[in-house]
Amino acid sequence: MNPILDVVVRSLCVYLFMVVAIRLFGKNQLSQLNAGDVVLLLLISNAVQNAMVGPDTSLQGGLVAALVLFTANFILKRLMFANHKFESFMEEDPVILVRDGKIDITALNKVKITKDELEEAIREHGVEGIENVKLSILEVDGNISVISEDEKSKQTHYSRIKRKNKRKYLR
Structure with missing residues (x-):
């Protein structure tokens, strides 16, 4: 597979996994940052970095991964804005x-x-x-x-x- 396409697919998979995991395990797990939560965030970011870029540790690979994450987040926000049911699923009510x-x-x-x-x-x-x-x-x-x-x-x-x-x- 093309190395750039590999980074794109890996990054999308990690992004979707993290969105689902945060939703399932509760957003409060990552929002009230105490010492344990900071450690968790650091370990998660370190763990998924290799999963996203794989053997491609070049600047290009990192920038492609970051671009994919920004794009996926942009699309997710647009979907939430356009579809009320999807927004209700992703975010709680007051x-x-x-x-x-x-x-x-x-x-x-x-x-x-x-x-x-x-x-x-x-x-x-x-x-x-x-x-x-x-x-x-x-x-x-x-x-x-x-x-x-x-x-x-x-x-x-x-x-x-x-x-x-x-x-x-x-x-």
Whole structure:
């Protein structure tokens, strides 16, 4: 087989395998980066690099592999944009964690977030406690959005902080 075509086929196979594996094993495995997760990412990248380029360790082989990965990701994003069912399969729906100051314990357990993690996220939004939260949602990108109500002015406040370590979850 042509060496370039070999790199293309290998890279596509590895990309598809990784997408399926992340979906099956849960996105939260790769999104809240603790020390174990960083090690896992480094080992996975090292393990699949050889699987993608095989014996071709040239610059050309590496660039072809990278181009294939970018192209496959671009196509995947386009498919998700064009097909709602496919998007629903690939990404979870937002999950309501708190409504009117009451925690949905079932939702917390489903998305594998502890009460302490939820309270931390709420404090990051400048809200004193869960009882002051009108609505808290785990968004599809792993961030927690918080809508609170100021008791004095009865004004609703919405804040969303981009977390460095995003958390995604199993369905």
